[in-house]
Amino acid sequence: MFDKLFVLEMANNHMGDVEHGINIVRQFGKVCRKFDFQFAFKFQYRQLDTFIHPVYKGRKDIKYVARFEETRLSEQQFLEIKKEMDANGFMAVCTPFDEPSVDLVEKHGYDIIKVASCSFTDWPLLERVAATDKPVILSTAGAQLHDIDNVMAFMEHRKKTFALMHCVGEYPTAKEHYELNQIDFFRKRYPEAVIGYSTHEDPDNYAAVQIAIGKGASILERHVGLKTEKYDVNQYSSRPDQAEKWLSSARDAFTMCGVSGIRRDITGKEADDLKGLQRGVFASTDIRPGDRITSSNVFYAIPNLAGQVLTNDLSKYTLFTAKTHVPVGKPVMSGDVECKNIRGKVFEIVAKLRDIVLESRVALPPKIELELSHQYGLEKIDRFGANIINCINREYCKKIIIMLPGQENPSHSHKKKEETFQILHGSLILNIDGVETEHKHGEIVVVERGVKHSFRSDSGAIFEEVSTTHYKDDSYYDDVQIMENKNRKTEITFWSDWFLKPVK
Missing domain, CATH: 3.90.1210.10 (Antifreeze-like/N-acetylneuraminic acid synthase C-terminal domain)
Structure with missing residues (x-):
């Protein structure tokens, strides 16, 4: 309903003249039929007999009292203009400013209710609006952030279909006050909400609508009017010719922005x-x-x-x-x-490592250089192998080795390197020169040069290896098949925050 919806706000530009109001709808209908968007016309309802305090009725010195009384239309007159709106294929939107007007909105069969910025926290009115079965568009001009949060929660709790409009309540709005970045702010703060832009800028400004669309606004609203010998148009309402340029600019913006939510197609030429x-x-x-x-x-x-x-x-x-x-x-x-693409297998392994690291609470360096040692191939690493985080390798060397449950590192020796293992988490079964021993948290074991050793863990383990300098070709395995395997290691680099969130 809200996708690429353009709302044309008549407000009081009908001037209290039914024929003028009908002509506005007709002229803008001709313009809108040139564009493949959704269009709505919007009216404003006020029950003036009760909306204006009795003491102030007829006062010409109070701007809005004078304006509303001078442009008063009866219920039947509004319906005559709405009939023309329906005939031109417009969706029907109405802003009620009091509870009796909501009754009329329901009675007249409007499609959408618009809540004006001045009514954004008018709680009696909001309760009445929320009680209808109509979708709601809410303008936010002048609203504080805590108010917006509260109204969002109010609408969500009542399971209303609604949209939120960035709006500045200056008529007209100066460029330096457009604040179009608020669209980004709303989309980030309320990611599930539809966000739009209600404009009051100079009608000859066609850049603002393009920027708003580029920032993801789905609903665009502006005031419209018709200049005649009898009636003028205010500084923030568009004439039909200006509206056509505004819509053309919007169409160009959608074209330039392209598809949304999916990756674009790549052309053959590109x-x-x-x-x-x-x-x-x-x-x-x-x-x-x-x-x-x-x-x-x-x-x-x-x-x-x-x-x-x-x-x-x-x-x-x-x-x-x-x-x-x-x-x-x-x-x-x-x-x-x-x-061979190994991404899926690597991420499967990292996900398993994540679980044991989080359980152990062992501190890891921010940048992790992970070496997956898979003597019989990556596809068999769950059974044979080790997962080695290389920390430093100078005249001394430090590694953190993670053994998954059921994983075994086959028998081998080093001619140049002497190693010391300290268990940081879990239980490690170490075989040194044919003698098998089990070692638990805190225990330290020394493996001298030339000594054959293997290790495994039934339940998972993490241990620290501190040694003399590591040399790439200084691991000699008993199994000739392993020694002939030139591709028994896979190295990847990532940041340790991978272990703080689900791996994808």
Whole structure:
């Protein structure tokens, strides 16, 4: 109902003249039929016999008393103009300023009730409006934030369909007071609400509506009127020619903004133009079958060839392994490699690590360099492997190692590195030179150079490894299959707040 809804506010611009009011509807109907939007005309209802205090009736020196009495229409006269509004295909919107007027709104079959800014916290009126079955549009000019919060809660608790309008109650509004960023503020503070913009700016200003649309306003409202020999138009109401330019500007804004809530379509021309600028992957050394494609054995350059692997394909979650020999300087083609996307598996592992880290309350560095060690392949890491956070590696080295329940790191030794393990959480079963022992929170174990060792955890564990300098090729596994596996590690970098929120 509220999507791309343009509300034309007649207010008192009918001048108390039925024929003039009907002509306004007709002339703006001609304009609106040129545009593929939803349109509504809006009236204002006041029961003047009770709305104006008896003492002040007939006073010409009080602006609004004089204005309302001079433009008074009867119920039947309003219905005559509304009939023309219906005939021109407009939705019917009305602003009631008192409770008896809400009765008339229901009686006359209006589609939407608009609550004026001056009535935003008129609680007796709001209660009566909320009791109807009509959707509600609320203007917020002059409202304090706590008032807006309260009215939002009021409408939500009564399960009303409603929209909130940014509005400035100056007639006309100076540019420096448009405050269009309030649309952003409302959309962020009330993400479930429909947000619109009710304007009182110079009718020749066509930028404000474009900015409002760009910021996500779904409903646009402005005052309209018709200049004749008998009647003039005020400084904040649009004539038909101005309204047409205003709507044309709005249409341009929607066109420029494009789709919303989904990713846009990429044109063929755009894809072709960009592809010509993308770097292709070329062999910097002889690449043999089974070699992992990494920055150490390839370089990147343009132009690329059709079917070539591109740098855009080289996500850290995408593994390329050579199937054929690629000579130095030759392009690495898609047919030369096997491609495996490991993102889903990596995020599954990180989600499991998150659970044990949160349970342990172990402090981690803000930036995490995580090494997934999977001796028999990533698909088997739940059974064989370790999850290593590399903290520092100088003349000394520190790692935090997380073992998931049921995970085992196979038997191996180091020729250069001596290690000390301290259990930070859970229970670790350590096998040193064939002797198996269980170690719990706080315990410290030393593993000397050249000593074969393996470790596992039945229920999950976190331990700290402090050692001499770590060397990349200093792990010697008993199983030859592991030693021949060139791709037994996956490295990812992320921030520790991943462990403070659900992993997606």
